[in-house]
Amino acid sequence: MKTRTSREADLSAQIAGAIRDAIVDGTLIVDERLPSEAELAEQFDVSRPTVREALKRLAAQSLIRTARGAFGGAFVRRLSYEEAYGQHITTATLLLGMNDVSFETACEARYALERACAPIATARRDPDHLATMRAEIHRQAQPGLSDESFCDSDVTFHRALVDAAGNPVLSYQLAGAVEAMQPLMNMITFTARSREEIVGLHTRITDALEARDAGAAETALHALEAYTLTLGRGVMAARASNGAD
């Protein structure tokens, strides 16, 4: 009989899975060089293109990097925070965009997570974080700012707040939630009045951090969540009535 493998998956997926498992469980160490494509092909008894497809799958997950030339090849890659951020954000954005996640649910999750790091941030914040936050607040108060730039600044502000906790694992988790909200936030048209309100709340948050007052920070974040929710619901309602016309 033919080699009907127990797994239904493709050969390339099997090979990718085998190598990934070796990386995850530590058999392959960071910066270790994998065998060449020709050697892998012989080892798994498949052709080189199949091995290549498997390696591309791993490269797509940032598990390996490849270098050309002599002494090149595929190497186990140290997953950096930046790459992990990127993947996390892509996944989270798609998850929100494809699964009809309500604005309320996304908003609740985001601010719950931000409140989680607020107490830590109040304890650890340093002048740099405060300076970044104040700078973004200043930018948000500029009259001529486009909605998109306002949202960008908002993201930068919140990431500074998260980074102030000084915990990269926390930053990693939070980055996905904050950035994935971007497409939803971009739907909102910020009036001068709502910007003023948001700038005020951002100032309260920053002041609380500066004063190392965790309770005040949490309260301000609650207020910001409530206000964001109000704005979002307004947009949803307007959109619904437009769609019904």
Add this chain to the structure above:
Amino acid sequence: MKTRTSREADLSAQIAGAIRDAIVDGTLIVDERLPSEAELAEQFDVSRPTVREALKRLAAQSLIRTARGAFGGAFVRRLSYEEAYGQHITTATLLLGMNDVSFETACEARYALERACAPIATARRDPDHLATMRAEIHRQAQPGLSDESFCDSDVTFHRALVDAAGNPVLSYQLAGAVEAMQPLMNMITFTARSREEIVGLHTRITDALEARDAGAAETALHALEAYTLTLGRGVMAARASNGAD
């Protein structure tokens, strides 16, 4: 944010990036069929293997699925929560394993996130979640349980706590933090005394949820974090002195 497609990258990476952008920004709808490999090859002016490598990259990120046969081809895939969990956990585990994240940092992040959903969980918990948590507590109190099973039960308990918040976005974010801690937690040998302590804290948490007492839940989680940290530090100290021999 600029487009991720850089001209420096490989051809297959460029093509994968172009298609990914089309999916992320909504140009390609869920379940829409992509052109066949031959058509894509002509469209991008590359050969079929190159297109295939690009498609494998996307398949590795669960962005597309492929079907063979007459009406087969590549289709945009609806990213499910389960797949997103899986990717998130893989990435988070690698991030912790490869970057010398300290037990303290991981522990702090995890419990901060859990405390974030505690208030929501106290408001929304239903009898099913409480039953799951009680069942796991009962299991954890069994004398003959292996350390590994104890850890598994611990994960199940905490995921029930997170799921009790009834917010899938929050569950998605938390799953990564809780599961990624597993390898670190597995290093700990739980004595009968420490298990008793943990079971007691788990009971306090469950009682707080049942009583809808957010403050008590938060306090208990703080205590559990402190105790977990103590255990972890003990293991680290023992390991360090062994390594110095």
Add this chain to the structure above:
DNA sequence: TTACATTTAAATGTCTGACATTTTGGGCGC
């Protein structure tokens, strides 16, 4: 001996062409 230019080998990146496998749909015979 040292510094620099050149060669060379090893590996990935890409292409061409072919064949195998799987699935659908329609034609053909009964």
Add this chain to the structure above:
DNA sequence: GCGCCCAAAATGTCAGACATTTAAATGTAA
């Protein structure tokens, strides 16, 4: 009308070749 078989279309896989890149090895001149 029903069922069987075959063709078409698409992906999965393979084989071989050539192009490109990179760093080490080698040769040469000051």
